[in-house]
Amino acid sequence: MTPRSKEQMRELVPGWEPGEDPDSCGVVHARTAEDVVEIVTKARGSGVRLRARSSAAPHSTVGAGDTEAVVVDLSELRAIQRIDRRNRVLLIEPGVTFDKLVVPLAAAGLQAALPLCPRPGKSALAAWLDREATIVPRRQWDISDPLLCVDAVLGTGDRLRTGSAAGPGTLEEQWAAGEAQKGPMGPGHADWMRLFEAAEGAMGMVVWASVKAEVLPSIETAWVAGADTLAPLVEITYRVLRRNAVDICFLVDRPTLTDLLAVDADRRPSVERSVSAWNLVMSTAGLEILAQRRHDLSVDIVRTEVRAAGARLVDPPPGGRDRLLHILRRPSEGMYWRDRRAGAHRRLYFQTTLDRAGQFVDLAHATVADEGFDRSCLGVYVQPQLAGRQCTVEFLLCHALDEEAASRARSVATALAGRAAAVGAFFSRPLPDVPVPGLVTDATGDFLTRVKAMFDPQCVFSPGALGIGGTD
């Protein structure tokens, strides 16, 4: 981008401020959706690039590397516009963070489809738009869940409302007619919402979204099945998901479960000693009607399947099941859980099927050993998705806060990404700042270029890590 004076920038981007972020070319705060339209319309064709930011730092992926783009800060669009218990849906703006959702939703008898203990200050909409895996796989019908409809500002300055929210009628008129922006497809012959997903804002800036919510169970119990290896727990996962018996359901290794549970650093050694090498974390629930019976039936299924696979149900420390459930049903408390082991972390995530997860775990251990990375700083989190049809495998590379440690972790992640891609890991969304060989194939590149040319022909939005509409 051509260097410009502050005056020029203010002229091109109304409300522009230099900002303190060295990774950007200043910031502009949007307070309404109309502000976003105005910012985009002005910037379009001026050569200024924009990238969206929905919530507080640290930002994992947004517009990675595009230090020349102006940040459009959407954190002040933070209204929860609607919580609708009857239709199990909420309508939120991008600045609504996970910590702001728990209480109002619970008051309405609902809960959000949370990722695993997200950062409290993370934009919920941004996480869901990025297809961040959530912890209740049986309620994930489509990989885009829980997102339903979105309202996006395109690079042309137009707004595009998707799904049943598109119309006919304003939101208010739809509400009056009993509609709650529940239909995720269309309008018409395309699934517009999917074109904004995992795009890091390169296709459009989403100014609100309707999102599926879950009924708050009246009884819920957390369970941990422990084993010395991953394989039997994978088997149990398949079976309990097939029986629809568990709500929360994910797999973690010992260090990662310790990260989640040991909120206070001094408890870490005792927690670590008490958890198994591999853990399947689950919850059983009863909703409203005959809740206890339903819950108990699920517990029976879990017990039977755990026993059949030769694993054991263990008491989750510290504070038992209630404490574990409390942790899992909320954003991370205290120090962010992924940072607890060493002060900072790097995540590497991709998709595969559950039966292949073990192979990738072996690969990660081998890579870490080959790279001379401290083995105890590796963590494994496997999140079943789409009711067990696929999963996200996440490797956590924990490291100290300093630059050198960070760059070391980055090079391990790069090596691991390359190896995993070579044996079939599917990187369905880009990794911040880690190249994945062969990620954008000719077919994908061609598709992305055509969509970009349609929604953002002047490339006003930053290309993101996938390089959508970028010069190279």
Add this chain to the structure above:
Amino acid sequence: MSIVGVNDKQADPNVTDAERDERRAEVAAGLSRVVGARWVATDPAVLDTYTWQYTAEAITGSNWMQRPLAVAMPADTDEVAAIVRLCNTEGIQFKAISTGFGAWGAATEPDRVVLLDLRRMNRILEVDAKNMYAVVEPYVTANQLQVEVLPHGLNTHVAGCGAQHSVLASATSVMGQGWDGVSMGFSGRNLLAVEWVTPEGEIVRSGSVDASGEWFSGDGPGPSMRGIFRGYAGAFSGLGVFTKAAVKLYPWAGPGHLEVTGSNPDYMATIPEHHVAAVCVVDGWDQMAELGYRVADAEIATFMSRNAPSLMSGVLTADNNTFADLYGVPLFHEMLYALVIVITAESAEERDLKVDMLKAILSDLGGGMLANLGGPEEVRWLMRAVRVLARRIGPGDLIRSVPGAVRMLVRDARRFGLGRLSEYLPSFMYMATVTSGLNIRGVFRFGGTFWTAMGSLVSWDNAIHGAKVGAQVKRKYIDKGVIFDDGADNAWGGFYEGGTYAHLEELACYDPTDKDAADAVFEYVFETNLVSIEHHTGLPINAVGPANSALFGPHCSSYDTWQDRIKASFDPHNTADGSFYVEPDFTPNERMVAGAENVTSDRAPIDPNAPDL
């Protein structure tokens, strides 16, 4: 899908018959080089078998669609791609069909379209039972896949048209409503990775299959290709040809195959152990709304749909006389507010729990049910259902119901044996929903055909709102005597993804040989489309194709203009026939304009707050 908004075009008057035949021969020669002469048809007698199509009369005013230039039957993806490239070079269009159920699989312009009949691509390529998906070619039917996967303890979503439809066509290219949506979703949302021959003839694989050869995901890297080609409606072949598709399978807590006795049209399924089929009866739309929401919240139904008395009577009977008998029984005629719910379970304990939950909901709503509960329970809940209906119809009609009901029972005892009499209703409902096997007779028999309207994918409350206003539009056409009198409210529909969204479409049965009826259905569709806009009932099932995109676009974020851009970008030479999708040079024909004028000059009166029927 839409029958308003599809432009039936005329042959180019400047082309002589001889020139046309020469062109046909040239193209056939090119096609023969790709697939072999044996798999190319140009004989008019063969070509015309592809033109006699369901709902053609509402589009063209005759029972025929247009004759294709040729039909080719490719054996694999490479042949499909070669044909598409040939069409690009020759400046002609192509359209793919898999199972070919209706007018949307036919040409709308004479002698310009090569039909790709994909029936040779009929293999189930993979069933990954562990990861619950199957990879299929275009001509694999839902029935075929269901038979294959039930023994694995899995099931597949079947669209409401009946289980002979192509799984791939439904998932990639057209709609996806069905009776099982509450537990098995909507076709387009069940799609994982695909293999796609683009309108320019490139072979593209989406998602994980592109990255690693595995079919479990169709989304990414980054934005999903599904966003371009699927949507709510599908592209109806207007954006290329899908040659392989991975679809989600769902857990099936039932036997490896279903026991059916009898023979067509009098067959009956044995409801498997731990399964319950129930017709749950409440009083009025408000209670229907409650019932739907509560059952969905409780997560107990594997199948859940609304079937009005006319449809249900049609499904339960095998001929029109018997139908008239049954439909004439006031007790049955007034069973308007009912949901058919099928519960499946792995154990007696699970079944009992789910049934008790259903009872709790129905008790709370003062409802009843006709279900295979067995013993006194069955009678008790049946009596509750009769009480609900008796309140609606009053004592006089209750008494008048007795002779008809007895006649029906005697007849069915003769058909199936006295011992199975109590199973009869639940068994039929079970079969109709689980295999999607009997429902279609509930709409075709009365006039010979049917079409449908309203039916947006929206919240259940909004779907009900749509059903109410849709019935009022239909009443106008019933009163004119041009469509079958099914009581006006014949809204069929169901729930999807655990009740996240729902649909109710207003069926209209008519005689396809009656010109007035064909015109009336065209107008009915247009009028219900207008009502959907005016009463905010969502984008209806007929919001498909160029004219309707132009009608709805301005009310819905101008999505029509973005669709045009997709078509222009991905099909720059307009080689894929987009007559049911996007047509760059679309102009409404005279029939369309006349129909629209008729409607606007004589609108049905609508009262959105009208009391229940």
